[in-house]
Amino acid sequence: MLIKYLCYNSLVISLLFLLNLPRHPCRKQHSHFFLLRSIPGFPSALISSDELYENTVESLQWLVPMDIRQLNIFSPQSSYQINLRYRNSSSVKRYPGFQLWKIHENNIEDKVLRTFWRLFGTEVWNINQDGIDVLIDYKNTAKAKEFIAKTDFTYNIMIDDIETAIDETYTEVNNSNANMPWLDRDSTILNWNRYHDIGDIQQFLQHILETYPDLAEIVQIGVTHHKRPLEVLRISNGNPKNWAVFIDAGMQARDWLSPAALTLAISKLTWLWDNEPSVMHNIDWYFLPVANPDGYQYARITDRLWTKNRYFDSQTGCYGVNLNRNYDYQWGGAGSSENPCKNLFRGPKKFSEPETKAIRTFMHNMREFLGAYVSFGAYGQAIAYPWGDADYVTDNQRKLHNVARRAMLNFRKLNQAEYRVGTSYRLKLARAGNSADWVQQRINPQYVYNVFLKDQGRYGYLMPPHYIVESGEEVYEFMKTIATALN
Numbered sequence: 001m002l003i004k005y006l007c008y009n010s011l012v013i014s015l016l017f018l019l020n021l022p023r024h025p026c027r028k029q030h031s032h033f034f035l036l037r038s039i040p041g042f043p044s045a046l047i048s049s050d051e052l053y054e055n056t057v058e059s060l061q062w063l064v065p066m067d068i069r070q071l072n073i074f075s076p077q078s079s080y081q082i083n084l085r086y087r088n089s090s091s092v093k094r095y096p097g098f099q100l101w102k103i104h105e106n107n108i109e110d111k112v113l114r115t116f117w118r119l120f121g122t123e124v125w126n127i128n129q130d131g132i133d134v135l136i137d138y139k140n141t142a143k144a145k146e147f148i149a150k151t152d153f154t155y156n157i158m159i160d161d162i163e164t165a166i167d168e169t170y171t172e173v174n175n176s177n178a179n180m181p182w183l184d185r186d187s188t189i190l191n192w193n194r195y196h197d198i199g200d201i202q203q204f205l206q207h208i209l210e211t212y213p214d215l216a217e218i219v220q221i222g223v224t225h226h227k228r229p230l231e232v233l234r235i236s237n238g239n240p241k242n243w244a245v246f247i248d249a250g251m252q253a254r255d256w257l258s259p260a261a262l263t264l265a266i267s268k269l270t271w272l273w274d275n276e277p278s279v280m281h282n283i284d285w286y287f288l289p290v291a292n293p294d295g296y297q298y299a300r301i302t303d304r305l306w307t308k309n310r311y312f313d314s315q316t317g318c319y320g321v322n323l324n325r326n327y328d329y330q331w332g333g334a335g336s337s338e339n340p341c342k343n344l345f346r347g348p349k350k351f352s353e354p355e356t357k358a359i360r361t362f363m364h365n366m367r368e369f370l371g372a373y374v375s376f377g378a379y380g381q382a383i384a385y386p387w388g389d390a391d392y393v394t395d396n397q398r399k400l401h402n403v404a405r406r407a408m409l410n411f412r413k414l415n416q417a418e419y420r421v422g423t424s425y426r427l428k429l430a431r432a433g434n435s436a437d438w439v440q441q442r443i444n445p446q447y448v449y450n451v452f453l454k455d456q457g458r459y460g461y462l463m464p465p466h467y468i469v470e471s472g473e474e475v476y477e478f479m480k481t482i483a484t485a486l487n
Contacts, residue, residue: 222358
């Protein structure tokens with residue numbers, strides 16, 4: 001067995017070494033591309049040597065009982081090396097001097113406010129009860145202060161330097177807790193002391209499958225533009241009378257908190273399975289921890305604030321579709337953009353992306369027994385339900401509101417967290433073409449929610465890793481609330 005293990009590891013190291021051979025210093029560095037033949041029904045694809053290396057590591061990682069990226073011969077784009085020297089890479093997009101401002105005004109139709117963010121704001125991150133969070137380019141900060149001093153608005157600088165805040169998201173903390181043994185699992189790379197890459201998350205899902213073979217199943221529902229698998233983990237006791245609950249996270253690439261929080265909740269669910277009440281057993285749980293793996297990994301290694309997937313628009317040369325604007329309900333309406341270079345780009349057509357197509361097909365196939373759909377994301381501390389395009393009500397709005405309010409009170413008991421409750425439109429989270437509204441209209445389960453995790457603008461999308469555990473506990477608490485409501 002030892003000889004077999006050593007031979008296998010030698011093979012793995014040799015393959016990765018060949019993919020990362022150094023080039024002659026006098027030779028011009030060109031990207032090499034390979035033509036990959038996909039499975040029947042999927043088109044062939046060109047993939048660069050760097051992406052091939054990265055995908056090879058991701059594919060092999062779950063087979064090896066050690067972190068193969070800790071060896072120094074591997075690319076600086078590996079998870080381990082990123083956390084050591086990420087900021088020294090020349091390929092990284094940087095944000096020195098950028099700031100996050102909170103403008104204390106909620107009326108997004110105010111003409112002066114709209115003029116301000118058109119002139120000085122790189123992007124509006126969030127609208128919440130405290131105001132509007134606006135990302136300011138370092139070249140505009142002085143003029144922005146002059147402009148706002150002439151208005152009646154007040155503001156706070158929430159993040160003084162975005163680059164420094166980005167650095168903090170790559171740190172590792174000690175979140176271990178003797179009362180939470182599911183945080184320290186053996187035989188898995190994933191922990192909740194830092195944010196991890198796609199390969200680590202896939203290895204964790206494989207670990208759950210192998211550790212709980214009577215409960216777990218992995219279903220590949222599709223592949224991305226870069227041929228990464230979209231893997232759904234099913235946890236079930238096999239009772240055909242169970243309701244199904246589908247939970248996704250990480251639809252926005254720069255949101256690292258929700259995938260980390262959801263994987264923690266999965267770890268807790270399986271660890272405590274034999275001791276949990278029957279309401280948790282009487283559910284078929286379906287988890288998609290990272291709904292946008294291409295974008296997530298790009299945010300890991302190149303642009304920390306990237307939010308879209310990695311679709312390429314040949315006419316403009318711009319990349320990415322905002323997946324939460326690509327569903328067909330009210331597609332192209334308010335809160336989306338037709339410009340492929342904008343973060344809110346809706347896509348060239350409805351369901352144009354492999355990620356949204358895969359989710360649509362999978363959920364259509366489970367519509368007869370789907371009891372709830374929940375999408376976790378960042379940020380704003382809000383529990384939102386349809387509709388998000390206009391101020392309408394659903395047939396089951398009273399039920400949606402009551403369960404959401406129950407979850408809000410449970411969060412308050414858990415860690416004094418304060419969450420808002422209401423329709424996406426009323427909470428000023430309007431966005432046409434989002435997944436929750438599509439599920440409400442087309443699938444119509446009993447419960448549909450977007451849950452926006454921490455925080456309310458202090459860190460925004462750049463939550464330090466010491467918030468992972470309490471956010472994971474909130475995800476698990478919401479799961480319990482939904483299970484209780486369905487049972």
